Amino acid sequence: MDFTEEQIQRYSRHIILPEVGGKGQKKILNARVLLVGAGGLGCPVGYYLAAAGVGTLGIVDSDTIELSNLQRQIAHNTERVGMNKAESAKLTFEALNPDVKVIPIKERLNKDNIMDIIKDYDIVVDGSDNFPTRYLVNDACVLTGKPLVSGAILRFEGQVTTILPGEGHCYRCLFEEPPPPGLVPSCQEAGVLGALPGVIGGLQAMEVLKLIIEKGEPLKNTLLIYDALSAQFRRVKIPKNKNCPVCGENPTITELQDYEADYCQMRF
Amino acid sequence: MEEFKPDRTINIKGLICPYTFVKSKLAIEEMGVGEVLEIILDYPEASRSIPKSMEDHGHKVLKVEKINDTDWVILVRKEHD
Numbered sequence: 001m002d003f004t005e006e007q008i009q010r011y012s013r014h015i016i017l018p019e020v021g022g023k024g025q026k027k028i029l030n031a032r033v034l035l036v037g038a039g040g041l042g043c044p045v046g047y048y049l050a051a052a053g054v055g056t057l058g059i060v061d062s063d064t065i066e067l068s069n070l071q072r073q074i075a076h077n078t079e080r081v082g083m084n085k086a087e088s089a090k091l092t093f094e095a096l097n098p099d100v101k102v103i104p105i106k107e108r109l110n111k112d113n114i115m116d117i118i119k120d121y122d123i124v125v126d127g128s129d130n131f132p133t134r135y136l137v138n139d140a141c142v143l144t145g146k147p148l149v150s151g152a153i154l155r156f157e158g159q160v161t162t163i164l165p166g167e168g169h170c171y172r173c174l175f176e177e178p179p180p181p182g183l184v185p186s187c188q189e190a191g192v193l194g195a196l197p198g199v200i201g202g203l204q205a206m207e208v209l210k211l212i213i214e215k216g217e218p219l220k221n222t223l224l225i226y227d228a229l230s231a232q233f234r235r236v237k238i239p240k241n242k243n244c245p246v247c248g249e250n251p252t253i254t255e256l257q258d259y260e261a262d263y264c265q266m267r268f
Numbered sequence: 269m270e271e272f273k274p275d276r277t278i279n280i281k282g283l284i285c286p287y288t289f290v291k292s293k294l295a296i297e298e299m300g301v302g303e304v305l306e307i308i309l310d311y312p313e314a315s316r317s318i319p320k321s322m323e324d325h326g327h328k329v330l331k332v333e334k335i336n337d338t339d340w341v342i343l344v345r346k347e348h349d
Contacts, residue, residue, distance in 0.1 A: 008287065012290045013286075016293065016321075018324070018326075021294075021297055023297060
């Protein structure tokens with residue numbers, strides 16, 4: 001595949017980088033990335049991946065846009081209140097870059113549909129807002145060996161980690177089971193400052209691009225924690241747990257399970 | 269001075285930075301290690317920036333020569349993939 005003149009201009013600042021070049025840009029154009037959620041995190045991740053030229057972006061979101069989303073969910077807009085978020089993200093990202101094919105998936109992930117959805121993608125990005133989805137995505141990625149770039153935000157704090165099944169830790173190495181419902185407040189209950197998902201989503205997009213071009217050190221076995229109020233980053237080592245129920249030596253979880261989604265009946 | 273026979277020639281007259289280097293880089297990426305790229309250009313700044321950038325990227329600049337009132341020829345040998 002040769003670049004068009006438009007592509008040479010669009011990606012010139014990538015091509016100039018020794019670590020990317022034309023070869024890296026072609027990897028980006030051929031990459032297939034699945035975004036779980038087109039909310040606070042999914043919007044900036046998808047925005048930057050679309051700008052970078054990731055050729056195929058699948059976006060899973062069954063929710064519709066509400067006015068209260070727009071303080072942070074930057075791919076949507078006021079006119080689109082009521083529209084499905086994956087559809088809205090498709091409009092925004094394909095307008096930014098016609099090289100990108102966005103596939104909206106207007107479903108909620110569960111143990112019966114997730115394998116069929118993720119099989120078409122190379123890398124999965126978790127920007128979900130609830131623990132049942134987070135654990136389901138982790139388990140599905142571990143069982144299929146797909147890299148997972150996971151992000152989470154609340155109030156003024158966010159975290160990012162990159163899960164490379166078989167090489168490093170997984171989400172359950174850190175927290176074996178989801179917390180009991182009600183223990184961890186949601187964004188709706190606790191709030192979130194609107195630029196925070198931009199910081200965390202930007203870090204997730206960077207992790208994805210590094211995986212695609214195969215450069216640098218991914219956040220393997222590491223949780224990167226950002227505290228906005230003190231403007232500090234902390235790196236926490238997360239060793240791979242040999243007793244992990246899904247990626248350990250003797251896993252007890254060998255098929256997917258759904259946790260009841262009674263964590264938060266409110267919408268985000 | 270030793271003469272080098274180019275394996276590939278690109279004419280990027282009319283282009284300005286950064287597209288002078290972008291085109292040169294895309295061309296050399298497609299070549300084999302040890303092969304020589306000949307670049308013909310007319311953007312004065314690129315006659316300095318392309319050799320510097322090629323060296324930064326680890327390639328060997330063999331020649332930079334002004335060949336007439338407007339044009340330069342640069343020869344670069346690809347040193348690595």
